Amino acid sequence: MSTPVRTELRVGLDIVAIDEVADSVECFGDRYLLRIFTSHELSCCRRNAGPGGADTWSSESLAGRFAAKEAVMKVLRPVEMQLDWRSIEVHRMTGGWCQIRLSGKAEELAVDAGIDELSVSMSHEATVAAAVVVGWSSHRDRGVA
Amino acid sequence: MTVDETIRQVLAEHGRLAVPVESLADDTDLFGAGMTSHASVNVMLALEDAFDFEFSEKMLKKSTFESINAIRAGVAEMTGA
Numbered sequence: 001m002s003t004p005v006r007t008e009l010r011v012g013l014d015i016v017a018i019d020e021v022a023d024s025v026e027c028f029g030d031r032y033l034l035r036i037f038t039s040h041e042l043s044c045c046r047r048n049a050g051p052g053g054a055d056t057w058s059s060e061s062l063a064g065r066f067a068a069k070e071a072v073m074k075v076l077r078p079v080e081m082q083l084d085w086r087s088i089e090v091h092r093m094t095g096g097w098c099q100i101r102l103s104g105k106a107e108e109l110a111v112d113a114g115i116d117e118l119s120v121s122m123s124h125e126a127t128v129a130a131a132v133v134v135g136w137s138s139h140r141d142r143g144v145a
Numbered sequence: 146m147t148v149d150e151t152i153r154q155v156l157a158e159h160g161r162l163a164v165p166v167e168s169l170a171d172d173t174d175l176f177g178a179g180m181t182s183h184a185s186v187n188v189m190l191a192l193e194d195a196f197d198f199e200f201s202e203k204m205l206k207k208s209t210f211e212s213i214n215a216i217r218a219g220v221a222e223m224t225g226a
Binding site: 014016017020021023024027028031032035036066070080081082084 | 159161181182183184186187190191202205206207208
């Protein structure tokens, strides 16, 4: 007799004000950027000012990624812990769409919850960025139903 | 400036609260008072600047920033005060 599989759909949604992110970059600079974003994410959000000029950042892209990280946390449901934001990476594929890549505690939580697939969509308009994440969880029941 | 005054100043400048910081009791839920997750990151960074330390990984949880009491306890743990 096969082991029953219990499936669950989890959804996370978050919105972030773009000017808040711009203010954070201006106020805290690299301390903010390096605490929250991976090097891949930063490379996707950098606007190169050209030779001799300092890098500038796409606040709407950073805000979308922050929203995505928070949306993933709502899917993973950590209890009494704050996941390292960098353990949740919004990875831009060569085709232009994005995927979520987990590491560390975030990956452990996903494995424990049986979540083997996450899908993300991000959007923004003039003032806010938003992201929605869907996770598909399949638990293989070990005991009595 | 006392620890409590510094915490309240940080909250006023970075907490993006929906209410004046003067109206907050020490045990008021800051997230209930309008502080977003993103604003709590700024509060965390500003507290590190103000008190010259870096929060340890185990302190980086929502409950550390949920009230002035909780922040005071976190600052005390990090500074050994």
